[in-house]
Amino acid sequence: MWGGRFAAGPASIMREINASIPFDKRLWKQDIAGSKAHVAMLAKQGIVEGEDAQAITEGLNRIAAEYEADGVPVDLDLEDIHMVTESRLAQLIGPTAGRLHTARSRNDQVATDFRLWVRDAIDEVQAGLIGLQRALLARAGDHADAVMPGFTHLQSAQPVTLGHHLMAYYEMVRRDRSRFADARARADECPLGAAALAGTGFPIDRHATAAALGFARPTDNSLDSVSDRDFALDYLMAATQASLHLSRLAEEFIIWASQPFGFVKLPDAYSTGSSIMPQKRNPDAAELVRGHAGRIMGCMTALCVTMKGLPLAYSKDMQDDKPPVFEAHDLLALSIAAMTGMVETVTFRTDRMRGLAESGFATATDLADWLVREGGIPFREAHHITGRAVAAAEAAGVPLDQLPIATLQEIDGRIDDRIYAVLTVDASVASRMSHGGTAPAQVRARIAQAQEELG
Numbered sequence: 001m002w003g004g005r006f007a008a009g010p011a012s013i014m015r016e017i018n019a020s021i022p023f024d025k026r027l028w029k030q031d032i033a034g035s036k037a038h039v040a041m042l043a044k045q046g047i048v049e050g051e052d053a054q055a056i057t058e059g060l061n062r063i064a065a066e067y068e069a070d071g072v073p074v075d076l077d078l079e080d081i082h083m084v085t086e087s088r089l090a091q092l093i094g095p096t097a098g099r100l101h102t103a104r105s106r107n108d109q110v111a112t113d114f115r116l117w118v119r120d121a122i123d124e125v126q127a128g129l130i131g132l133q134r135a136l137l138a139r140a141g142d143h144a145d146a147v148m149p150g151f152t153h154l155q156s157a158q159p160v161t162l163g164h165h166l167m168a169y170y171e172m173v174r175r176d177r178s179r180f181a182d183a184r185a186r187a188d189e190c191p192l193g194a195a196a197l198a199g200t201g202f203p204i205d206r207h208a209t210a211a212a213l214g215f216a217r218p219t220d221n222s223l224d225s226v227s228d229r230d231f232a233l234d235y236l237m238a239a240t241q242a243s244l245h246l247s248r249l250a251e252e253f254i255i256w257a258s259q260p261f262g263f264v265k266l267p268d269a270y271s272t273g274s275s276i277m278p279q280k281r282n283p284d285a286a287e288l289v290r291g292h293a294g295r296i297m298g299c300m301t302a303l304c305v306t307m308k309g310l311p312l313a314y315s316k317d318m319q320d321d322k323p324p325v326f327e328a329h330d331l332l333a334l335s336i337a338a339m340t341g342m343v344e345t346v347t348f349r350t351d352r353m354r355g356l357a358e359s360g361f362a363t364a365t366d367l368a369d370w371l372v373r374e375g376g377i378p379f380r381e382a383h384h385i386t387g388r389a390v391a392a393a394e395a396a397g398v399p400l401d402q403l404p405i406a407t408l409q410e411i412d413g414r415i416d417d418r419i420y421a422v423l424t425v426d427a428s429v430a431s432r433m434s435h436g437g438t439a440p441a442q443v444r445a446r447i448a449q450a451q452e453e454l455g
């Protein structure tokens with residue numbers, strides 16, 4: 001009764017759920033490169049005739065030119081980039097095209113293509129992160145002496161310098177780069193030649209195809225080769241970590257741009273206005289970087305959950321590996337570019353930062369440290385004495401360094417007027433010369449070293 005109407009239904013739904021061409025067309029360059037390396041090896045090993053290999057290579061070159069000029073045609077019937085390319089090859093050179101798929105399966109083909117793609121994506125991210133590091137270094141160098149409040153619990157804690165604060169993000173990005181470098185090194189093995197899952201009886205040379213595609217070596221287990229997506233997860237995990245750092249920096253800019261803080265003025269180029277409130281200047285780009293980190297983490301989670309519990313070897317679930325990686329990569333590339341632009345162009349209101357650093361009793365620790373150093377007082381007792389000095393300053397409505405010496409001596413007779421030399425914010429930061437400390441001299445030394453690291 002309804003069979004006539006439904007007869008075409010399952011077929012067209014199947015076609016739709018099965019096809020990956022709408023997204024895996026992004027792998028076309030890698031797919032052509034993999035096929036060219038494969039057919040060259042087949043010819044060298046005497047598995048296909050030299051003439052046939054040449055016709056196939058020329059056909060692949062022509063297809064690459066077509067894709068470059070017009071894009072990849074999305075034909076759901078042809079499922080994926082591998083079949084779209086192979087069927088176009090058959091149109092161009094006839095049945096010889098069918099020899100390309102000797103000793104190969106789409107399972108090792110897609111694993112190879114995707115590794116090549118992830119490798120290029122890592123190189124692109126690395127270049128972006130180097131740009132961000134350079135921007136951070138330049139601004140940190142300009143502000144190595146600029147005093148600002150350092151926070152713990154978002155409460156003014158001790159004075160630090162803006163240069164030191166920015167260099168903290170340089171260190172995060174340095175670790176991100178090392179994670180991406182690790183991911184790339186682990187991905188540097190070529191699965192091509194694992195075939196469907198068990199290897200092949202043809203006398204192929206997997207070392208030759210691995211080398212031709214710029215991999216360090218072939219993979220060592222055919223089952224693992226076609227079912228391993230660690231390289232994609234490594235990428236997503238490194239991307240997640242990097243996006244968390246970008247999100248933290250974005251959050252600082254958002255807080256700093258708020259009126260109560262007023263530490264920065266974000267450039268027009270990275271702000272938006274409000275259609276109703278004319279005074280508004282919203283840090284949308286920073287907010288979106290903060291938001292994108294959530295989506296990138298979601299992409300990582302998606303692929304973890306896809307891979308969890310899959311038996312060896314290939315299962316079609318694994319076709320779902322590509323959309324989250326593509327999405328995360330696009331979001332990360334955009335986030336890096338936006339944060340780099342903001343770091344380069346933000347206006348730091350260093351007078352406002354200094355004013356706040358001076359107003360929050362931020363040098364209380366310096367008073368306690370002085371009592372330890374000069375008075376031989378145990379730190380816990382010095383902490384207590386300092387607490388009373390802070391209470392007195394608060395009651396009098398003045399900063400610590402404006403408390404009269406008489407008041408301080410009433411609190412503890414061992415205090416004398418040498419104390420005023422350590423109570424200023426400049427003296428406080430200058431004293432923090434421990435390795436990695438906020439003293440301008442330390443910050444400058446780290447910047448110089450970092451400049452060498454970057455080359």
Ligand code: ARG
Pocket residue numbers: 020024079080106107110314316318319320
């Ligand atoms: N489009 C597929 C994917 O991305 C290619 C591999 C298909 N292999 C298969 N046995 N159906 O995973």
